[in-house]
Amino acid sequence: MKFLRHIRDWATIAMFVVLFLTLVAGIVSRYVLHAPIAWTDELAVILFIWVIFFTGGFSLPYKEHFGFDVVYDMLSLRSKRVISIVTSAGLAAVLIYSLPFVWDYISFMWRERTAALQWRYDYVYMIFPIFQVAVVLGLLRRLVRLLSPKYWEAEI
Structure with missing residues (x-):
């Protein structure tokens, strides 16, 4: 059971990290490089959906x-x-x-x-x-x- 909790926690952390990095990449590409990357917004929305439902279903008592x-x-x-x-x-x-x-x-x-x-x-x-x-x-x-x-x- 402890092993599954570790997997759950690391999966949640990984999704949050990728979500954060995706948002940063989108902001930097749009406002610093003036060359927006089209897929960053879409990936951020998809990751947000997954983080919310994964955390709500598995992590949050x-x-x-x-x-x-x-x-x-x-x-x-x-x-x-x-x-x-x-x-x-x-x-x-x-x-x-x-x-x-x-x-x-x-x-x-x-x-x-x-x-x-x-x-x-x-x-x-x-x-x-x-x-x-x-x-x-x-x-x-x-x-x-x-x-x-x-x-x-x-x-x-």
């Missing part, structure tokens, strides 16, 4: 995701547990239900290519179903812990 918890924080532990079970199960169900539709659309996108790099769009957006599966697995793990008499308080 559920408790650190953005949420509106003003009302939630005022509830009792039992109420928080019920709401957490319902929302986790609901979100997992929506993601599982939508996965075939997402896959169908992404499979259709092999026909289209990006403007500058000429990469197939199915490769560009393949991170989204990967993200969905990762989030569903995380939610199912969370549900098991929420339903466990021993671990549920740690998940709140």
Whole structure:
């Protein structure tokens, strides 16, 4: 497991570094050399998409995701547990239900290519179903812990 975490962390770092270097190359080529490189903007957008969904699906713990918890924080532990079970199960169900539709659309996108790099769009957006599966697995793990008499308080 530790080995997989290292791979995840290094993949995230590598994507961030390449994203940063791509942005710097685009800025330097446009404003210093006055010869813009067309593909830097496109690569930056693609890397941004991959960084966001990869990090959101694999690196960011559920408790650190953005949420509106003003009302939630005022509830009792039992109420928080019920709401957490319902929302986790609901979100997992929506993601599982939508996965075939997402896959169908992404499979259709092999026909289209990006403007500058000429990469197939199915490769560009393949991170989204990967993200969905990762989030569903995380939610199912969370549900098991929420339903466990021993671990549920740690998940709140």
